Amino acid sequence: MSSFLRLQKRLSRLGIHTTYDHAVYRFHRASDGAHAQLLLPEALPLEEKAVLQLLDFAAVHLPEHPGKVLSARATPDFHPGSIAPVGSIVATSADMVIPAAIGTDINCGMRLIATGLQMKQLLPHVASLKQVLKALLLEDQRDLPVTPQAMWALFDQGLDAWLAALPAAGLWQHADRARMQAELAHILDADKIQADSRYAPEAFFEQRAILRPASLGTVGSGNHFVEIQVVDEILQRHWAYASGLKLGEVVIMVHTGSRDVGFYVGQRWQDKAKAAWPATEKYPTSGLFALAGSSAAEYLLAMGGAARYAWANRISITELVRAGLRQVLGSDHSRVVVDVSHNVVLQEQGMNIHRKGATPAHAGKLALIPGSMGDYSFVVAGLGHPDWLWSCSHGAGRSVRRQAMRQHNASEHNGLPFECITLKPERLREEAPQAYKAVKPVIAAQQAAGLLEPVARLKPWFTFKA
Known part of the structure; x- marks a missing residue:
């Protein structure tokens, strides 16, 4: 019996009708009418838990309110999450949001920095570069002062106002402010986000001359990383030329989010959604709650503040990397290629589109899809x-959970060579390449279905994980 037939049989027992055609699973649950689609080659693993999580989100509603889920989809990196399945996209009506569909890692996203250097130019300096970046990224040897005024500017006005208000001290003293301002144009969808300082942590506004937020300029744990890569193959010359990517060029991919600010906002608003459920109604069996009307609008402002902090965090990491390049090489001519989010609600096409571990792929816009640290991006x-x-x-997607990976030997790997620089040995097991799906079929399935066109393949060189 094929894996699909076994899955179909198991889901049927739960009242879920399943079909599979041209790499697309279609699910329909009779009990609540929830339906969803998943793009996934049959050769890639699919867990029943992830399907049930996706259908639970497709079924979210509010008593006595017209807001509803309009569409639920999932991409080939699909796998179970703590609440929402990773690799899912849920579109709701414009006046409804589901805070748990984004969770606490708000605006986790990817940034790509092109160094303008060929691998052979860096090779003589690579040992020094590893040492310097390890200190800056992992050993807390960073100096990132901000002011309360800068944080008010970030939440109430935006990234450009935050940059303008940063003090001329610490890391910012030698940063190229004009370049930083110009690179804001490479952050996708920042113009769709609004925020308000009323919903930000109060600690940012303490009446002190200088603040040093503990999480600013930090990578974070789990699957977050800073990876040094090399452009291994150009796949679409027009797009590669337009983005300035060159064969053999060293690039740096940053994957991180809003850190403690996202946790603060995400947890508070998941609790608010639960508390707002009508007292006369039973809680939904899924434990998932939505917000509507003015409460939904407030959530979007709170989420927007965390999203802006995530962008500020990726900007800060960019400048730390640039400081490292200057220290080792004496100069830095790097530039941001693109910064794209994958844990955020964006108002598009008259809907609220929730992407949990999924990336916007609008026509003519770049996106980044990393593999594991032992596979291509x-x-x-x-x-x-x-x-x-x-x-x-937003990636290849996990195939083995972290708990199970703790029993694995990280050296048992048949893919590309990899080097992980970390202070925590458990990262070598939890995030080992065999914990993830192969990225090639994930890309191929989406290309065949018309979601994307590959532009360039990036080979990992060495990876920093906190």
Whole structure:
């Protein structure tokens, strides 16, 4: 019996009708009418828990309110999450949001920095560069002062106002402010986000001349990383030329989010959604709660503050890397190629589109899809496929959970060579390459379905994990 037939049989016992055609699973649950689609080659693993999580989100509603889920989709990096499945996209009506569909890692996203250097130019300096970046990224040897005024500017006005208000001290003293301002244009969808300092942590506004937020400029744990890569193959010359990527160029991929600010906002608003449930109604069996009307609008402002902090965090990490390049090489001519989010609600096409571990893939816009640290990563161009909610995957997706990976030997790996620089040995097991799906079929399935066009393939060189 094929894996699909076994899955179909198991789900049927739960009242879920399942079909599979041209790499697309279609699920329908009779009990609540929930339905969803998943793009996934049959050769890649699929867990029943992830399907149930996706259908639970597709079924979210509010008593006596017209707001509802309009569409639920999932990309090939699909796997179970703590609440929401990773690799899922849920579109709701414009006046409804589901805070748990984003969770606490708000605006976790990817940034790609091109160094303008060929690998052979860095090789003589690589040992020094590893040492310097390890100190800056992992050993807390960073100096990132901000002021309360800068944080008010970030939440109430935006990234440009935050940059303008940063003090001329610490890391910012030698940063190229004009370049930083110009690079804001490479942050996708920042213009769709609004925020308000009323919903930000009060600690940012203490009446002190200088603040040093503990999480600013930090990578974070889990699957977050800073990886030094090399452009291994150009797959679409027009897009590669337009983005300035060159064969053999060293690039740096940053994967991190809003850290403690996202946790603060995400947890508070999941609790608010639960507390707002009508006292006369039973809690939904899924434990999932939505917000509507003015409460939904407030959530979007709170989420927007965390999203802006995530962008500020990636900007800070960029400048730490640049400081390291200057220290080792004496100069830095790097530039940001793109910064794209994958844990955020964006108002598009008259809907609220929730992407949990999924990336916007609008026509003519770049996206980043990393593999594991022992597999290739890809720069892709979105094709804007409406059936898949203008989205693509945010990575290859886990195939083995972290708990199970703690029993594995990280050296047992058949993919590309990899080097992980970390202060925590458990990261070598939890995030080992065999914990993830192969990225090639994930990319191929989305290309065949018309979600994206691969632009460049990036080969890992060495990876920093906190």
